[in-house]
Amino acid sequence: MRKPKEKTTVQRRVIILEKLEEKGQVDVVSLSKALKVSEVTIRNDLKRLEQKNALIRARGGAIKVDRVGMDFTLSDKNKQNYDQKRRIGKAAAELIETGDTIILDSGTTTMEITKNLTNMGELTVITNALNIANQLAEHPKVNVIIPGGFLRKNSLSLIGATAEESFKNYFCDKLFLAVDGFSAAFGLSTPNVEEAHLNRVMMSISKQVIVVADSSKFHKRSFAFIAPVNEIDVLVTDDGIPPEDHKILESAGIKVIIV
Template identity: 45%
Template sequence: MVITRDTSRRRQEISTLVRERGSVQVTDLSERYGVSMQTIRKDLHFLAKKGVAERSYGGAISADAVNVVAEPPLETKRAANPDAKARIGALAAAMVRPGDSVVLDSGTTTLQIAHHLPDDEEITVLTNDLDILCALARKEHIRVVMLGGALRRRNRAFYGAQTESALSDLHVDKLFLGVDGFDFERGITTHYEPEAMLNRKMAKAAQQVIAVTDRSKFGKVCLHRILNVEEIDDLVTDATEEDAVQSAADRLGFRLHRA
């Protein structure tokens, strides 16, 4: 009876963890509870049958986080986690050196990078985001290149064949990639298909791909995949030790920068 009670309590705690974090890993849970990985897999299978989580390679993700097709309004995005985004933006901006050419993807976190970039005439920034353009236009020296196209008013950014064509013959040093969903197994995802297509073009043009996201995006999976996580070079985030991002970085081969 004690074993049954321990199992029930452990599964309830794992259920709470997967809802709070968005995803959990078998190895981490095995160490946390001092039980075998096979026992944890049985726990996750039980939670999957209950509709709490969906299994993924090496763990499970919250059922609520899978196929997040409802994109929040821009004002909602702007209001979410502003302090974390500001810290991430400052740290990411510090990675830009004089002489660099960089792409700032659309998004509220990449907008913070624009705010924190030094006003240096030796830095060139390309973007498809109208708000980022406005932020950079207030700086006197930084060189700004707008990627044109069709305006999507929902997030005040440009997309389409014209935007993608502008990247075809370009090579840049760094891409700072914003995300809607970030799952270690299912990849980096977004709500909007043309954005995924454009982001892949940006990544192809960049020597270094740097994902920027606050920890609320971990475990979320949107409809359209941009890249696999192992395709990025760096991740700038506010993740804590409990998010187990360092172990994923070691396994998947990207550098982790904590803001």
């Protein structure tokens, strides 16, 4: 009986990408058995495919890579996962105490936090988001501080060196940070480099870093790196969070709030 012909390297890598497209993630052991090649060969395949930006290698396998650098407008983002963002915003707002000085990063999820501050007592909010500042202008007990900077029209946020220097003048109790990509392996990310720089400054002046991100952000890596996940204190997300990520984050000492 003739032995089945071994698949070529190209054929093997096409199959890997097809499985990744179907399942969102693959593991070395399963691929090795399915394709009847060594785990070393599979790891080499994954390495080569990652070099071509076709996937992201993760512990024991790889995850699907979405197109990085996509910078959607606020109106586009408002249409995505709205119910999850609404619930996350409500839960995150419950972490705020009267008298706090907080930072609200730009984003549709942080806007949902803003909508839940109506009944708050005295509060100081520093935000680089013009739409959030406008919303907070209606609240008599909320003091609003806006940095200078260059307007990023897609997010209605102020960024750049002027914004960074302005934030360095303050120390805050809590930062509520919105991200476009959340990966236990590759950290937090955003489409804009200057926004990432500003986010790092925000983190450096805050006692507590709280990330608000719906589960669609997991296993995604956007263009600009912000920080590794071990630099955050709390994650507020929805029940779509992958179980393996939940375990990794809690084992790293990060409080995970699921809504």
